[in-house]
Amino acid sequence: MQATAYTYDQETRSGSVLLDDGTPVPFDAPAFDAGGLRLLRPGQRVRIEVTGEAGARRVTLITLQTF
Structure with missing residues (x-):
């Protein structure tokens, strides 16, 4: 699935897409x-x-999108 990085905290290495x-x-x-x-x-x-599902979704892997 594709997404766009939205927030990222370098100290905690967490954020949202x-x-x-x-x-x-x-x-x-x-x-x-x-x-x-x-x-x-x-x-x-x-x-x-x-x-x-829905409100309980969590990202388990995030990497750069390559074309």
């Missing part, structure tokens, strides 16, 4: 670490994997 419909979905340090990223800037397109 926006799905293409504008829904924010949070991610935590393990999801960030699983993608092997060093830094994330708001507005970057990312590829994510999620678990859960």
